[in-house]
Structures are given as C-alpha cells and as structure tokens.
Amino acid sequence: MAAALQFLPSLARAPLRPFLWRGPGARLASGMALAEQARQLFESTVGAVQPGPMMHRALSFDPSNGQLKVRDRSFQLRQNLYLVGFGKAVLGMAAAAEELLGQHLVQGVISVPKGIRAAMECTGKQEMLLKPHSRVQVFEGAEDNLPDHDALRAALAIRQLAEGLTADDLLLVLISGGGSALLPAPIPPVTLEEKQTLTKLLAARGATIQELNTIRKALSQLKGGGLAQAAYPAQVVSLILSDVVGDPVEVIASGPTVASIHNVQDCLHILNRYGLRAALPRSVKTVLARADSDPRGPHTCGHVLNVIIGSNALALAEAQRQAEALGYRAVVLSAAMQGDVKTVAHFYELLARVAAARLTLPGAGASVEEDEQLHELAAKLQLPDLQLKEALEAVEGAKGPVCLLAGGEPTVQLQGSGKGGRNQELALRVGAELGQRPLGPIDVLFLSGGTDGKDGPTDAAGAWVMPELASQATAEGLDVATFLAHNDSHTFFRRFQGGAHLLYTGMTGTNVMDAHLLFLRPW
Numbered sequence: 001m002a003a004a005l006q007f008l009p010s011l012a013r014a015p016l017r018p019f020l021w022r023g024p025g026a027r028l029a030s031g032m033a034l035a036e037q038a039r040q041l042f043e044s045t046v047g048a049v050q051p052g053p054m055m056h057r058a059l060s061f062d063p064s065n066g067q068l069k070v071r072d073r074s075f076q077l078r079q080n081l082y083l084v085g086f087g088k089a090v091l092g093m094a095a096a097a098e099e100l101l102g103q104h105l106v107q108g109v110i111s112v113p114k115g116i117r118a119a120m121e122c123t124g125k126q127e128m129l130l131k132p133h134s135r136v137q138v139f140e141g142a143e144d145n146l147p148d149h150d151a152l153r154a155a156l157a158i159r160q161l162a163e164g165l166t167a168d169d170l171l172l173v174l175i176s177g178g179g180s181a182l183l184p185a186p187i188p189p190v191t192l193e194e195k196q197t198l199t200k201l202l203a204a205r206g207a208t209i210q211e212l213n214t215i216r217k218a219l220s221q222l223k224g225g226g227l228a229q230a231a232y233p234a235q236v237v238s239l240i241l242s243d244v245v246g247d248p249v250e251v252i253a254s255g256p257t258v259a260s261i262h263n264v265q266d267c268l269h270i271l272n273r274y275g276l277r278a279a280l281p282r283s284v285k286t287v288l289a290r291a292d293s294d295p296r297g298p299h300t301c302g303h304v305l306n307v308i309i310g311s312n313a314l315a316l317a318e319a320q321r322q323a324e325a326l327g328y329r330a331v332v333l334s335a336a337m338q339g340d341v342k343t344v345a346h347f348y349e350l351l352a353r354v355a356a357a358r359l360t361l362p363g364a365g366a367s368v369e370e371d372e373q374l375h376e377l378a379a380k381l382q383l384p385d386l387q388l389k390e391a392l393e394a395v396e397g398a399k400g401p402v403c404l405l406a407g408g409e410p411t412v413q414l415q416g417s418g419k420g421g422r423n424q425e426l427a428l429r430v431g432a433e434l435g436q437r438p439l440g441p442i443d444v445l446f447l448s449g450g451t452d453g454k455d456g457p458t459d460a461a462g463a464w465v466m467p468e469l470a471s472q473a474t475a476e477g478l479d480v481a482t483f484l485a486h487n488d489s490h491t492f493f494r495r496f497q498g499g500a501h502l503l504y505t506g507m508t509g510t511n512v513m514d515a516h517l518l519f520l521r522p523w
C-alpha cells in the first residue's frame, strides 16, 4: 500500500477507511460513499503494478562485482549493457533500470505513448522519468494506440541498436502492453498505412489479441522473435509486464523476443473469419506468401531469457487485500475475463443478482433459473481460472458487504461510430441490465477500468454504475439503448450526471488489462 500511496497522490489525500458493519438491517456507517471507495480501490489496483517496484523485484544487482541476477540466471555487467523498450509502462521501467544499472548502461532507445513524459511530470511522478542526461533516447508515438510514423522511427532506431550488438553485450528489453503499436516495422512492401488499416479493421470486427498479433507478427520485421534475431549474438533479457490473459509471452506486444513460426494458414483463417481476405492489399499477400518459406524457428531464441514481472493477477491480489481492509469479504473471480462485452455484461448482471439474493435472503438463494443461467454463461465464457463456486460460497457465508474482483479484457465489436472504450461500454451495459428488475435491499455498484488509465480513444479510464442508472438517465433525457447501439458509451457518461460516473486517473504509466469490481452492500 505504501507503494500505491506514493504513486497515487489522490489516495494519499483520502486514506482508505474500513466500513463498520453493524449487523443485518443496519446501514453501514461510513463517511465515504461507495463510489469513492470503488474509485480508491481501483487506484490501489493500479498502484500495485507500478513499473518501479516490479523492476526492483525482478532484478538483483551487486554493484561490487557487476553481477546482475534475473531469476536463476547471472549476467556479468561491464559497461556492456544496452536497453530497448516499447509499451505503455516502459518509461517507468526504463527509469528503474537506469536507476539500478545506470553505471553499466551504454545506450538505450525506448518507444512510449505520446504525451507520457509530460503526463508523468504533471502528476509529479518523478520516479517514472529518466535522468536529465540519460543515455536512453525516448521516442513518443502511437497516439490512441495506433502505429504511426513516430513509432516507426522508434522501431527503426531499436532495430539499428540491436543489430550493432556483439556477443559481449547484454540487451535488456523492456516490454509492456501497447508494445505492438509502438514497435511497427512492416516487412516491405507492406506500408505502415496498410498495416494500420488492417489492424484497425481486425480490432473493430472483434478479433482477439491473439488473432490480431498473429497477423501483426507475420507482417513485421521485429515482432515474433524478429528483435531477438536482430540482437544475436548478444544475450537478451526481456522483462515483460503482461497485459494479456494467461501471460503468453509470444502474444504480449506480439512477442519480439519469442520465436514464432509464421503459419500462413493461421493468418488466412483469421483474415477469412473477419471477412478481410478478399480485400487484402497485394503487398500483404506477397509478404504472407514469402513467410511460409522463411520461418523464424525456435533455434533463433536460445540467447533469450523472457521473464514476466507483473500481471493482472498481481494487481487483483492487492485490490483484494485492500477491499478486505475496508471491511469487505473480497474474492478474486478471475484474472482471465474474456469474451464479447455483451456476454460479459450479462454475466456480471446475473452474478450480481445471484449474489444479492444470497446476501439478502440467506438460505433462500436466487431463483433457480438465474443460478442456472449464471453457470451456463460461466461455462460459455470458458474462463480457465474462474472461482465462481468459491465466490458464491463466500457470499453465502458473508455477514456484510462483499466485493467480487475480476480482470481481463472483453472484446467489443464496433457497430456504431460513437466514442467509447470497452470499460465504459461494459459498465454501461451492466448498469442497464441491473436496472431491469429490483435487486432487493442492497446497494450494488459495478466499476470497470483500464489499468493504463485510457479506455479506448478516450481520456477516461472507465466508469462505474449502479442499478438506478437507466431510470436516472431517462429522467435526464438520455436513452441508454441508443448510446449502446452506436458504441457511444463515452458520450453517454460525459452527459450523464455531468460526467460524475467517469473514472479519470490520467495516464497511469502501467498496463495490466482491465479491472472489474462488483460491490454488494446489504442495507
């Protein structure tokens, strides 16, 4: 928590205070509104995965003999250290690496989101900034998470640095979510614009990050092990902050230091699935055809150590601790929440109903039908780590407020041209569904937020909702269904109650997917 306070000044201003549960029937005594607690818990979630502390946990360095230890491997530093990085959390990761290993650092290049240095300066997060005369060159690019010419220049500088290394050198590669867009190096004749269009179309049609990155790898010089290959014969250590469910190193930022065999058939299947094969530019067809005869085999990454240093599960574990300190019975449901946003929203609605019934009518339970629907939906979502039974048992045994936590990354299939993000859309859908029928004598609040602080192309991290949302919106002349039909959740939340339900953190400097918090507080 100390770390969280350090990074999140608003938390420091308003310390967390536990609820006092005074038994059934009594309202909870607390000066702090439920919404404020939800916001603060979200900030704690983000605070748990700040780059600096994670880097310090992953690296141990003895300055007296220059020995760097990463996991069970030792590396000898003697002014032979180089650094590259790309991703939303990489500025803070690079600052921590510079702090720890700076005396051996020869040169570095990082590619980070546009505006991140100014944002960190503005919020006084000095520990996220490099030193004034740093040896690390910083490129800012990929506004709204789309590859652009600034990111391309960064990618080329990174490739040049990697290609100049020798067997005596050690290359530290800092990787975090958003890395794919920040490291675009399309294989000619594919152009940046063509790659941009294709990834945009795939994302808009609901392609998963695994599918998206399979295509990105096939069209890139550096993804899918390309960077590791460029750095050979130097030793390579990649420190990875995961923003993908299950922490698959070959998918995060499209695995630039993980061997990948481009399977053209896989790519064609994906392009077919989203109706994009027929309209492929000639250049893409040319590169895909070539990839089959030029695979980057596993033999190319023997010189690499890939290490996951932080993840959504870590953030949720901290949030669970914080929620318990606040007096909630807290359970982590899953750190692998995936699937279409409509299905995920329905899952949370049913979960809230079933949990609310168990909390307010112990022994009676929710309607058998809702219970069955919840379990069917859980099976449909196929979440490998789902703790639904445990969560419902905990709810059943709870004598007071409950907080159910989950993380992951649902998918939105864009149908409209509105402004929103998957967190705001999820929250809006959950809010609308919760309002359809009464939930009993209980306060329910659902919050969804992106840990990077930026939900889709908006400046909000996410939003929070309560069951009264739809009726209150109607009273303000806002029709939730119309906003949802246009994927216009951000516009909705900006107008609804003057934007009071939006979650604003600014760029957080980290990125471990989204956090979903469901609060149930019996009256």
Ligand SMILES: Nc1ncnc2c1ncn2[C@@H]1O[C@H](COP(=O)(O)OP(=O)(O)OP(=O)(O)O)[C@@H](O)[C@H]1O
Pocket: 088, 144, 145, 177, 178, 179, 203, 204, 243, 411, 412, 413, 414, 417, 418, 419, 420, 421, 422, 425, 450, 452, 454, 455, 456, 457, 487, 488, 489, 511
């Ligand atoms: N109008 C909208 N409504 C709902 N979701 C949207 C809208 N516009 C974009 N999105 C979703 O926002 C997502 C992109 O958001 P963002 O840039 O935050 O990506 P991200 O997945 O968090 O990035 P990364 O994982 O690379 O860090 C896509 O999943 C896209 O479908």
Ligand SMILES: O=C(O)[C@H](O)CO
Pocket: 176, 177, 178, 179, 180, 181, 209, 213, 243, 244, 251, 252, 253, 254
């Ligand atoms: O950059 C990317 O590819 C995504 O954020 C997943 O890591």
